[in-house]
Amino acid sequence: MKYGIGTKVVRGFKGYDPHTGAVSFPIYQSATFRHPGLYQTTGYDYSRLQNPTREELENTIANLENGKFGFAFSSGMAAVSTVLSLFSPGDHIIVSDDLYGGTFRLFDEIYKKYGIGFSYVNTSGIEEIEDAVRNNTRAIFVETPSNPMMKVADLRKISELTKNKDMLLIVDNTFLTPYFQRPLELGADIVIHSATKYLGGHNDTLAGLVVVNDDELAERLKFVQKSEGAVLSPFDSWLILRGIKTLGVRLEKQQENAMKIAEWLRTNKNVTKVYYVGLPDHEGYSISKSQASGFGAMISFNVKDKLIVEKVLEKVQLILFAESLGGVESLITYPVVQTHSAIPEEMRERIGVNDTLLRLSVGIEDAEDIIADLEQALE
Numbered sequence: 001m002k003y004g005i006g007t008k009v010v011r012g013f014k015g016y017d018p019h020t021g022a023v024s025f026p027i028y029q030s031a032t033f034r035h036p037g038l039y040q041t042t043g044y045d046y047s048r049l050q051n052p053t054r055e056e057l058e059n060t061i062a063n064l065e066n067g068k069f070g071f072a073f074s075s076g077m078a079a080v081s082t083v084l085s086l087f088s089p090g091d092h093i094i095v096s097d098d099l100y101g102g103t104f105r106l107f108d109e110i111y112k113k114y115g116i117g118f119s120y121v122n123t124s125g126i127e128e129i130e131d132a133v134r135n136n137t138r139a140i141f142v143e144t145p146s147n148p149m150m151k152v153a154d155l156r157k158i159s160e161l162t163k164n165k166d167m168l169l170i171v172d173n174t175f176l177t178p179y180f181q182r183p184l185e186l187g188a189d190i191v192i193h194s195a196t197k198y199l200g201g202h203n204d205t206l207a208g209l210v211v212v213n214d215d216e217l218a219e220r221l222k223f224v225q226k227s228e229g230a231v232l233s234p235f236d237s238w239l240i241l242r243g244i245k246t247l248g249v250r251l252e253k254q255q256e257n258a259m260k261i262a263e264w265l266r267t268n269k270n271v272t273k274v275y276y277v278g279l280p281d282h283e284g285y286s287i288s289k290s291q292a293s294g295f296g297a298m299i300s301f302n303v304k305d306k307l308i309v310e311k312v313l314e315k316v317q318l319i320l321f322a323e324s325l326g327g328v329e330s331l332i333t334y335p336v337v338q339t340h341s342a343i344p345e346e347m348r349e350r351i352g353v354n355d356t357l358l359r360l361s362v363g364i365e366d367a368e369d370i371i372a373d374l375e376q377a378l379e
């Protein structure tokens, strides 16, 4: 049967335990597996190589992204790092200049040392990407919508640049998840998730996922995964599987809330600019409509001055002042100090991550309560 995405998230891959009928997929908390005999295997030998619970998650995310192969890691950064292991000294990668600070740090302070070159460009402009392509460019790494400026990259157009070349399009799909956006269908080669965020959805665990379609890429990723060993534990795999079941209802509610909050923020006298892809006058609105079925629930906004930032972060009561995003609880962060502190000031200023910018991850509480909290905090 071919199901819609709202059904697929509930059903998972196998969805239940075929041996016992358990509706909640079991946690196979075992490091190793008994061989039935010499040269024989049950399909599972050792949990770094494969584990049934992790495998259910890997197949589930592959199924949701319309890909063939999924891989689960102990964090989003472990997933990004594994993908970066595909490259060699001398390779060059074009990267969104507005991206998760931890990804920038991994590239700039670890992989650069190993001889991989990076160019940070505004990936919402196709010309800028074209201009950055060199003979040794092997990949374009994109976040869309970007973090925290919510810029939208045209994935179909970018994939035309990489097609038939020795170049991969890698998309960090954390912000929209396969519920709203499936980059492989738009021409991407590799999709990455921090499953810590929307897929897990409850701010209770870290996880990273990778999905590809190509057999050879899958084999290389599998090799790095088992060799480096940053695999997701059976229990954490189960938590993400459980989170995914409600991804659809959570995202619908979060998006509905986000739209109301973005519109309200615009009316507040202490707010000078609101970045939310779902606002029809957002720069990326029409591209987003053409490649995704939703806008997500991440909002950034500028306030009049830094004193207001300090006041808001002290005064919020319902909204938690905490890093991370995507969970059922609304969280507010100050990118300049938290998520994006690893990015050099010059680059931050260029992309607009300044000291009056706040980022809000909208949860599933009542929109009226979130707005009331912001209202009293912004007063």
Ligand SMILES: *Cc1c(COP(=O)(O)O)cnc(C)c1O
Pocket (backbone or CB within 6 Å): 075, 076, 077, 078, 100, 102, 103, 143, 147, 172, 174, 175, 193, 194, 195, 196, 197, 206, 207, 208
């Ligand atoms: C959080 C995040 C990451 C890193 O994931 P962790 O699970 O924290 O390691 C990568 N990309 C984006 C877009 C993120 O928001």
